[in-house]
Amino acid sequence: EAGVAQSPRYKIIEKRQSVAFWCNPISGHATLYWYQQILGQGPKLLIQFQNNGVVDDSQLPKDRFSAERLKGVDSTLKIQPAKLEDSAVYLCASSLGWAGPAYNEQFFGPGTRLTVL
């Protein structure tokens, strides 16, 4: 079974530039997550999709971050304009779904390491 795919793996940009990350979840997984992992910290959820609808975006800095999941499959996360503090690894994860006590396992992609100079 193919895992969660992310691209690019690395990105270096100047502050105030824009950047976009792409995620292809495991086939058949209805739930998709974007996490931000700052060096030395655990992943922090930015946004969660159920199919192509947003379930939770309470920690997404909406003035500069946006995300979409077209047709309930692939997803893109965009930052515009980037700030120095956005330097982090951006992880995408997917799960079969989210249904009460099912506790479907989240499978993570390898992440995109963003450096903002």
Next chain:
Amino acid sequence: QQQVKQSPQSLIVQKGGISIINCAYENTAFDYFPWYQQFPGKGPALLIAIRPDVSEKKEGRFTISFNKSAKQFSLHIMDSQPGDSATYFCAARGNQAGTALIFGKGTTLSVSS
């Protein structure tokens, strides 16, 4: 109340020894507690998980101990091996639709041979 506090930040263990990582939480609505293992350049991978209706869960060399009254849980790695050297994250989640995993800050484990 949404935090998961993890300790120690780093850990060095001799090959064959026991590695112990601890986590504490405040939110009594949490009822799913996974541990993730992350190697450099890779995403986290689920290692083992527990629900609060049991006090211990064992899978191979990995054991979660759970103390509901103290709101603490820990990961024990028996017979630690150099291949176990990685960063370990505890996490917690509530049983409500749309709730996300809350991760601890991670523990970097080094197993020396």
